[in-house]
Amino acid sequence: MAAARHYDLVIVGSGSGNSLVDERFDEWNVAIVERGVGSTGAYGGTCLNVGCIPTKMLAHTADTARAPGHGERLGLDLELRGAPWPAIRDRIFGRIDPIAAAGERYRAQENPNVTLYRGTARFTGERELAVETAEGTAALTADRVVVAAGSRPEAPQVPGLDGVGYHTSDSVMRLAEVPRRLIVLGTGFVGTELAHVFASLGSQVTVIGRSGLLLRHQDGEIARHFTELARQQWDVRLDRTVKEAGRRDGVVRLELDGPHGAETVEAEELLVATGRRPNADLVGAAAGGLALTDDGRIAVDATQAASVAGVWALGDVSSPYQLKHVANHEARVVQHNLLHPERPVRTDHRFVPHAVFSSPQVAAVGLTEEEARERGLDYTAAVHRYADIAYGWAMEDTTGFAKVLADRGTGRLLGAHILGPEAPTLIQPLIQALHFGLDPRAMARGQYWIHPAMPEVVENALLKLDLP
Ligand SMILES: Cc1cc2nc3c(=O)[nH]c(=O)nc-3n(C[C@H](O)[C@H](O)[C@H](O)COP(=O)(O)OP(=O)(O)OC[C@H]3O[C@@H](n4cnc5c(N)ncnc54)[C@H](O)[C@@H]3O)c2cc1C
Numbered sequence: 001m002a003a004a005r006h007y008d009l010v011i012v013g014s015g016s017g018n019s020l021v022d023e024r025f026d027e028w029n030v031a032i033v034e035r036g037v038g039s040t041g042a043y044g045g046t047c048l049n050v051g052c053i054p055t056k057m058l059a060h061t062a063d064t065a066r067a068p069g070h071g072e073r074l075g076l077d078l079e080l081r082g083a084p085w086p087a088i089r090d091r092i093f094g095r096i097d098p099i100a101a102a103g104e105r106y107r108a109q110e111n112p113n114v115t116l117y118r119g120t121a122r123f124t125g126e127r128e129l130a131v132e133t134a135e136g137t138a139a140l141t142a143d144r145v146v147v148a149a150g151s152r153p154e155a156p157q158v159p160g161l162d163g164v165g166y167h168t169s170d171s172v173m174r175l176a177e178v179p180r181r182l183i184v185l186g187t188g189f190v191g192t193e194l195a196h197v198f199a200s201l202g203s204q205v206t207v208i209g210r211s212g213l214l215l216r217h218q219d220g221e222i223a224r225h226f227t228e229l230a231r232q233q234w235d236v237r238l239d240r241t242v243k244e245a246g247r248r249d250g251v252v253r254l255e256l257d258g259p260h261g262a263e264t265v266e267a268e269e270l271l272v273a274t275g276r277r278p279n280a281d282l283v284g285a286a287a288g289g290l291a292l293t294d295d296g297r298i299a300v301d302a303t304q305a306a307s308v309a310g311v312w313a314l315g316d317v318s319s320p321y322q323l324k325h326v327a328n329h330e331a332r333v334v335q336h337n338l339l340h341p342e343r344p345v346r347t348d349h350r351f352v353p354h355a356v357f358s359s360p361q362v363a364a365v366g367l368t369e370e371e372a373r374e375r376g377l378d379y380t381a382a383v384h385r386y387a388d389i390a391y392g393w394a395m396e397d398t399t400g401f402a403k404v405l406a407d408r409g410t411g412r413l414l415g416a417h418i419l420g421p422e423a424p425t426l427i428q429p430l431i432q433a434l435h436f437g438l439d440p441r442a443m444a445r446g447q448y449w450i451h452p453a454m455p456e457v458v459e460n461a462l463l464k465l466d467l468p
């Protein structure tokens, strides 16, 4: 290995880590290390290449493919005449791949103060790294290191699983064709979003879960309604344990055990969506002297500083949230703290919202009713259905609702949960209310709500809160 090259700053990971370096770092000597994500080894991290962006481009396509099914209740006679997968896939990656390539080119060729290493970085000591590249191993030392190494899909230990050629979110969106049948193992964000995508574009989808509910970490009322609606679209098998996996004659078989005893499910393809593991191990965090949390993340304080001076971590490698808006927020905190170490700022994780772009859509912020109860809070909850607002009549929606929770003592909102069309958009005023401490009564009555628009479902839920 050649002598170590020294940098002012080394960044491991080009997802949210890529956004750190702007013109304020022009005088810094910076290295960015990226090993590549997905089957193309792309630059730019998970969200752009194999995460948020392609899944949402697919989810919107899937929503549109399902529109004819909704037409009947509006008196329309619609038909989906085709969903040519190669064209859909290539439209999406035809847009994403050039963005990733341009991002890489920009860092590699247009930033004179930045050196891009394409390879896997591993700590060899405090602020010391070895990078395995195609050209050999490079040794780097730095005054400061930012670990923004993300997470990767993790599959369960099931006999035979490794031999079946299963997919994860890293590969399934680039399949050559939509499989006739698809098994989705896992009932969280990835499983429910991609079940919606493939079911809407022509696959017969079987979803398998360990527990009794899909999206079981959501508010109980949301998870129960979502599960009921999912059963109308997919073959949903819950409370199941996968005993064994195999592939014969091009067909994947999973042997399950569940409430009805042993059963076998079959499909041409299997998507494993059972969670993501932080890449702290891959980056050799322990060799770098970095303390880890019990669940394997790099431990950081409220300023995103890790346990070794001069090392910061952000995003999925250190965050319990595994969400892009959280990674981006943490990146802005790290960026400030690199530039202004004398007056560090802290990350705000008080009200982290999330949304699931499945069928139906789900969005939430703050406490679930179960969490409010567990904390012994004196709370009040109110639900308003889309069916009971004018725009809900326009859509003939029969299943969507907004639920809000507030503390009776303080009058403050505790949480909000929406299931139904445009839930990720409708939740935004409630995120704002939580962040800025808006009184729900003032929020409901102190402003205009456009009539007859969908946010009236939020207005009416707020008005129903039983507050003094
Ligand atoms: C299918 C899917 C859909 C998603 N949808 C959403 C969504 O709708 N909304 C949302 O908020 N979040 C979503 N997420 C989560 C979101 O993508 C992540 O939270 C976010 O991308 C994390 O950003 P990051 O910068 O921490 O990590 P990443 O973007 O993963 O970046 C880490 C980078 O580090 C590189 N790397 C790792 N180890 C090393 C190493 N040792 N050496 C060199 N390079 C290394 C990786 O190759 C990667 O490019 C989704 C995730 C998935 C999988």
Ligand SMILES: NC(=O)c1ccc[n+]([C@@H]2O[C@H](COP(=O)([O-])OP(=O)(O)OC[C@H]3O[C@@H](n4cnc5c(N)ncnc54)[C@H](O)[C@@H]3O)[C@@H](O)[C@H]2O)c1
Pocket (backbone or CB within 6 Å): 156, 157, 185, 186, 187, 188, 189, 190, 191, 193, 208, 209, 210, 211, 215, 216, 273, 274, 275, 276, 321, 322, 323, 354, 355, 356, 357
């Ligand atoms: N819209 C979004 O914001 C979005 C979309 C996709 C992913 N993400 C992020 O990516 C993360 C990873 O997504 P994910 O769906 O892989 O994880 P997840 O944690 O949401 O869901 C994993 C599911 O797999 C199940 N599971 C775990 N081990 C299992 C086993 N051995 N057998 C059967 N089931 C098992 C879990 O019970 C859970 O239902 C999410 O936590 C989320 O933060 C976000």
